[in-house]
Amino acid sequence: MDNLICVKDFEVQAHKLLPRNTLDYYRSGAGRQETLKNNRSAFSKYKIRPRCLRNVAKRDLSVTILGEKISMPIGISPSAMQRMAHPEGECANVRAAQSMGTIYTLSTISTSSIEEVAEAGPDALKWFQLYIYKNREITKSLIRRAENAGFKALVLTVDTPMFGLRLADMRNKFSLPSHLTLANFQGQYSDTLNKKGKNTGSALNNLGDLLDASLDWADIHWLKSYTRLPIVLKGVLTAEDALLAADAGVAGILVSNHGARQVDGWPASIEALPEIIEAVGKRIEVYMDGGVSDGTDVFKALAMGAKMVFIGRPALWGLTCGGEDGVRKILTILRTEFEYALAISGCSEVADIRRSMIVHESYYSKL
Template sequence: MEKYLSVKDLENAAIELLPKTARDYYKSGATEEQTLTENRKAFQRLRIRPKCLIGVDSTDLRTTVLGHEVSMPVGISPTAMQRMAHPDGELANVKAAQAEKTIYTLSTIATSSIEEVAEAAPHGIKWFQLYIYNDRDVTKKLVLRAEKAGYKAIALTVDTPLFGIRRADVRNRFTLPPHLKLANFEGELANKINRSDSGSGLTEYVKNLFDKSLTWNEIKWLRSITKLPIIAKGILRGDDAIKAIEAGCSAILVSNHGARQLDGVPATIEVLPEIVEAVKDYNVEVYLDGGVTTGTDVYKALALGAKMVFVGRPALWGLAVGGQAGVQRMLSILRNELEHTFQIAGTPTVADITKDMVRHESAYSKL
């Protein structure tokens, strides 16, 4: 694993290894993929402003998220169907997160079950990403299973009344390989995704199962059936962040679903300051995912107010290349890059990173 020196190295290797259908599913975005590109480019338009001669003998990346200490402010976002990348799938991913003492988020649409993942990493901090199904009983059972299995939060995806147009999946007539199933379900809910009648099997799967009529009242309903904190995942507006909080959410995950929902929306790092400002008078935490591939990306997000940063595709690349060891390599790369950034920027702890540590490139173009 030592030959992989960057997340980009892992990505390049994974792209070579993965079968075309899985590769295209993991890496593609919605329609023209403008936002997919911007998620990364927006980080490059931010400049770090290091402080000199601070006397930083050591750094401490630890932080606390929803009351749980993590070794660094980098966790793993939910991504679906991970056994397409590696036979161990979600189990390898959660073991890596546990070993690195950070958060793993399990997708509803996983190829390993809630219980299997909990058993694989009993001491890890695990969150469960939730879609609300038309059948509320299906949804309730998922939440209660996650709570019983020791998950620490529910990350409710709020940006998906249906899945965005992902042309690569349509062209490939994407389906889950027949030896795999959606492990959190039985019968039709588990196996319907193994076939495609007209295009993407995933799009066909969710079309009649996800509830398109959802409102903020559903968060109040969710709040009534679980004691776990609820994270609103997919927020891109300050007013939506406030609505989520007022409905009962404990945290906001600024996300555009890996640029896979609606093309032309902002990069997540671009809207982060608006959302941090909107919720400043509330006792909530704000997180970010989307486009993060380096330790400096993480640093920039922290400077703009994120409490925690999550990565999805980088974990898949590591998984494809080396299973648990590959995911741990990815996390160790980000940890090493982040430690160097802390040291050279003159901010020894997370608390030392203030918003004046970063400026947009436009501030310098006026000089």
């Protein structure tokens, strides 16, 4: 891995290593994948306005998130079925996050169980991503297990009443390799993705059929009444929903378009971020994921008001190339790039980053 020095290098190498079925599942977006491309390209439309002659001899990248201090404003988003990328899957990923002093978010649809991940990363700051199922007893059980295993927050995905149409998975008739199961479930749920897919041909639709598509804002109050953990809503893209989320009493919002995997034509996460910050940024914590592949992306998101960013696919590429060490290398690369962007732009700590330090490219055409 010594010759892999940026996120793109890891991505290229991972594409060579992964089986086609797995690669397409990890990398694909919904529909024509225009939003997938835009998640990355939208960052380039924003420019950093650096400040000069600032004392940046000493630098501090740490931030406090939901009352917990972490080493840097870069964490790991939930990604499903990570043992398809590496035999240790989610356990290797959480160990990398633990060693870097940042947040690891475990997907409900994981190939390592809540308890296995807790054992692998006992000192990691762990969040648990949750879907609400038609069978609420399954949902309650997952919540209790996460609480008992020491997870510090629930990340409720709210953009998925059903799974989007991902054409690559439909063509491949995606299913989970037979030696793997959904480790957080027992019985019929555990092998849901090993079976032949219904309707679209992708086995994801089997799982999608189990999700409760009737969810509304009243269910946020139900969830709050059932858990003592802070709740972060993942998948909010509008100011209107951000205001409803704040009114519902959630602790945070993760601005996300689900890796562009739900509906093509949604905005890039970085494009949706400003209106959400404007609506609720002074009331609750706001984070973002989607398209982050360089430390300058982190700087831009924080300049817009995000408290931190999360990465999904880059961690998977690191996992594929080198397991725990690969993920740690990815996090180290992004941390280093962010530190350089921070210092050279005139900031010695995250709190020094100001909204005036980021502008849309159209700003310069108007001068």
